[in-house]
Amino acid sequence: MARMLRFRRRRQVEVEAEARCVAEQLAVLAAGSAGRARHVLGEARRELLRYGLSGEGVWPGGFTMVSRVGVEAVLRRVRELPGKKRPGTVLQAFMLMLCYVEPSSGEVLLSREEFAEKLGVDANRVSTVMSTLERMGVVRRDWTRVEGLRGRGVVTYVVNPDVAWNGTLEEREVEAERFPRRKPFEVVDGGKARKRRQP
DSSP, rough: OOOOOOOHHHHHHHHHHHHHHHHHHHHHHHHHHHHHHHHHHHHHHHHHHHHOOOOOOOSSTOOOOEOOOHHHHHHHHHHHHGGGOOHHHHHHHHHHHHHTTTTTTTTBBHHHHHHHHHHTSSSHHHHHHHHHHHHTTTTTEEOOOTHHHTTTEEEEEOOTTEEOOOOOHHHHHHHHHHHHOOOOOOOEEETOOOOOOOO
C-alpha cells in the first residue's frame, strides 16, 4: 500500500496555528460583547479561521468529515424537492457549505453575501435556499443582533453534526447536544411537520 506524505513549510504551520489562536481569543471577546462590536469581532474571527483553513499542500483546507447516511438523506430530500424550490441550487449550497465548516463548532465560515457571490445568485435566493436546508434539519441559523440593523440581525449558519463535522469527536458530541432535536432531515411545510394519519 502506498503511503501519502504531505509536505508543509514550518512557517505555514506556525501562521495557521497563530491564526487559530487569535480567532479563539476573538471568540471569547465577541461572547462578552454586544451589538456592532460583537458583529465586528465575529467577522474578524471568521476571516482568521478562513485564513487558517487556506493552507497549501496535498489537502488544502484540511478535511470535513461527512456522514454517509446523513449525506444520502440530504440527497434524497433534495431530489424530492419540487422544481420551484431550486433543488440544483440547494445541492450546490450544501456542497459549498461543506468546504467552509469551522473546526470545533460546525459554523459555516461564509456570510449570506459570500454564499450569493460563490453560487452566482442574489442574497434573497441564498436565504430561501438556506431556509430549505434548515427545514430539512441540515443547518440551523444563529442570529446576532447588531445595533443599527433592522430585523433579527446577522445570521450565522451551523451545520448539523449528524451530517458533517470538522473537529474532534468529543467536540462533535457537545455540539450535537446543542442542535435542535428533530427527526433527522424531516421535510417541513409551512412551519409544521407533516404528520401521517394513524389508521
